[in-house]
Amino acid sequence: MASDKISNILRSLPNKPGVYQHLDKNGKILYIGKAKDLRKRVSSYFTKSHDNARTHMLVRKIEDIKTIITETEFDALLLENNLIKEYQPKYNVNLKDDKTYPWICIKKERFPRIFSTRNQVKDGSEYYGPYASVKVMRTVLDLIRQLYHIRTCKLALSEENIDEGKFRICLEYHIGNCKGPCEDRQSEEEYLKDIEASRDLIKGNLNSVKKMLTKQMHTLAEELRFEEAQKVKEKIDMVEKYQARSTVVHPTITDIDIFSVTTDAEYGYVNYLKIIDGAVLQSHTVELKKKLDETAEELLEMTIPEIRELFQSTSKEAYLSHKIDLEIPNLKLTVPQRGDKKHLVDLSLKNARYFRMEKLKNIQIVDPDRHVNRLMQQMKQDLRMSEEPRHIECFDNSNIQGTNPVAACVVFKDGKPSKKDYRHFNIKTVVGPDDFASMEEVVFRRYNRLQNEGEPLPQLIVIDGGKGQLSAALKALETLGLRGKIAILGIAKRLEELYFPGDKYPLYLDKRSETLKIIQRLRDEAHRFGITHHRNRRSKNTFKSELDQIEGIGPATIKDLLSKFKSVTKVKEASQEELTEVVGHARATRIIAYFAKDQKQ
Structure with missing residues (x-):
């Protein structure tokens, strides 16, 4: 257990x-x-x-x-x-050292070779990998040899040796796999261009390669060489599927510290990755309680020396997620903007965010009060409010082609639904499909009643809709003298923009933001609650409309009929005797006569 x-x-x-x-x-x-x-x-x-x-x-x-x-x-x-x-x-x-994964090496020499190896020699050569799949690595090497004709021989192609004519072209030249640099049939400049293109392929810059292969495939198909075209198509599929190098390991990044930080209203989370000899060997995340609303940069500044001392780091360079104003002796601090270094910082950030999510879930389980307090503080900060939104109400309108217009108000307290406080509204003063006027009516009715009954008002009102619905709700609050006393915002569905009164530009919260998720949940719950009520009302009206047409049959009689027979169809099929048992002889006769007349028409 x-x-x-x-x-x-x-x-x-x-x-x-x-x-x-x-x-x-x-x-x-x-x-x-x-x-x-x-x-x-x-x-x-x-x-x-x-x-x-x-x-x-x-x-x-x-x-x-x-x-x-x-x-x-x-x-x-x-x-x-x-x-x-x-x-x-x-x-x-x-795991012994001789069981390591293979790398692709671009040898440091004149007319560099490209080959696979399991042993890295520190002679200035470039190493890419390691490759967890040998098949993938061989696919890369085969593509390079077919596309760029890189030499495979181990000859020392110095300028002097070539000038003295020490070498002769081999079979690889005659079958088209090499362009003969050993006899000076290919210049070093031209050869290095092929090496650069090969380097791009190894690094995963595949667009140019795919375009070339696609063109080759179409040419072969036009020449009716379908088998060869199919083989080229298989190469394209392999290129699209393979992963050229590990995002965890990079050959040129060695003995580096990586620090990243993510924060919320109460805490900061700093992740540390240790890179030695191109490999991630350590991951550690610490949680920091904010005392004076410290920034992410300040949290990094106070944490980096402590973590480096804890792990006895002697790295000369560190990559950071945020730029900080701190000088550490013998340590170069860099904030990467792109490429592999930035990718490693992103990996560190991913681990910091996961650590935060894990802590929050545990807090929610073992200390729900702390979780609620932290969430309310975060919402207050994100929405620029003067107080925590402990009580939130959200409004949504529902109508189909203007029929049976209704509205819904859902209530969240401490970030959770308070279903006993949910309310439905049937639109009374608006004729036709006018969402703005309907929103003004229900907001006015809701808070006029709360004021009259002395009930507490919410700290935040959320309106499902953009600027138009928000303006209508504001008009109602102004009529009641509540404008400026309750925070209010609108949420538009398309891009999840948050609109505030008097603000020209919407606010966009991070899609991972807990604040946005609470607002989305409010909006979705209001929509669900309103649609359910609208559907029930529409069905009820449709359900009873035919019985309402019978003269002398009122709501009470209709209720008794539907309670007994369950549907209008069953009422139509009922006999005189069955109807008489429920509503009496006179009403039963009227019902039979009405449906008989309806059938004749």
């Missing part, structure tokens, strides 16, 4: 690829594993019975679980490989 701590961790795990670490009571790593779906894989340790004694013993020792999210399952596999080699956990199979 999992402990309460483990159970809370399992509930908050994402359905994303990544690496997990099982820790014992002393924080020592017992086991490192990868997963295509972290939630499913890690949960399986605690939900399945284990026949293997070692697995059973492992599960009994687990006291904590740490995770690192990756972009793909390949990335998780590579990161798992690096971490196991670094920590050598007790329950993992030992």
Whole structure:
């Protein structure tokens, strides 16, 4: 059975690829594993019975679980490989250095070769990878050789050797796989252009390659060489599917610290990634309680020295998510704007955000009051309010082609629905489909009644609609003398813009924002509640309309008939005797006569 701590961790795990670490009571790593779906894989340790004694013993020792999210399952596999080699956990199979994944090397030499290797030599050559799939790597190398004719021989093609005529072209030249730089039949400048194009292919810049292959495929098809065209199409499919290099590991980034921060109203979360020899070897996230509404930059400034001391980092360079005003001796601080360095910072941010989500879920489970207080503070900050929106009301209109217009008001208290306070409105003063006038009516009626009855007013009103509906609601508040006393905003459906009174431009909140999610939930709940009422009212009117046409048959009689027969159709089919039992002889005769006359017409 999992402990309460483990159970809370399992509930908050994402359905994303990544690496997990099982820790014992002393924080020592017992086991490192990868997963295509972290939630499913890690949960399986605690939900399945284990026949293997070692697995059973492992599960009994687990006291904590740490995770690192990756972009793909390949990335998780590579990161798992690096971490196991670094920590050598007790329950993992030992990974030796000769079991490493292959790389693609662009050799530092005149007329560089491109080939695969499992050993990196620090001679200035470029290494790309590692590749978790050898098939993918070979596909890349085959494409390069077919497209750019890079040499495969190991000849020392110095300028002197070529001038002295030491070499002769080989079979590779005659079959079209090489352009003969050994006999100076290809210039170094032209050759290096092919190397640059090959480098782009390895890095994943595939558009030019796909265009070239597509053109080649069409040419072959026009020449009726369909088998060859099909082979080229298969290459295009492979190019589109393959992942050229790991987003976790990069050959040119070595001994680097990466710091990122994400914040909410109460807390900041700083993630640290340690990169050594091109591999992520450490991921650590800390939670910081704000005291004086510190900025993200200030949180980074106070955390970086502490984390570097904790992990005894001696890196000379660090990549950051935010620019900070801090000088650390012998440390260069950079905020990458694009490319692989920026991608690693984004990966760090992803882990910081996941840590925050995990903490919030646990807080919601074990300390709901703290969760509500934090959420209200966040909404106050995001919506620029003077007080927390503990009581929110949202309005939505419903009508179809102007018939049976209704409106709904839903109420949220402390961020949760208060269904006993929901209200329906039948539009009384508006004729035809006029959403603006309908909104003005229901807002006026709602708050006029609350004022008359001495009931508390909300801190925030949300209007489902853009500027038009918001203006109509404002007009009602102004009539009641409430404008400026209650915060109000409108939410437009298309791009989820938030409109505020007197503000020319809408506010766009991050799609991951809890504030936006609460407002969206309010809007959706108001829409659901209003549509349900509208549908019921429309059905009720349609249902009773035919019986209403019978002279001498009133609402009470209709209610008795439908209670007995359930539908107008069954009333039509009922006999004189059956109707008499329910409504008496006189009314039964009128009903029979009405439907008989209707059938003749």
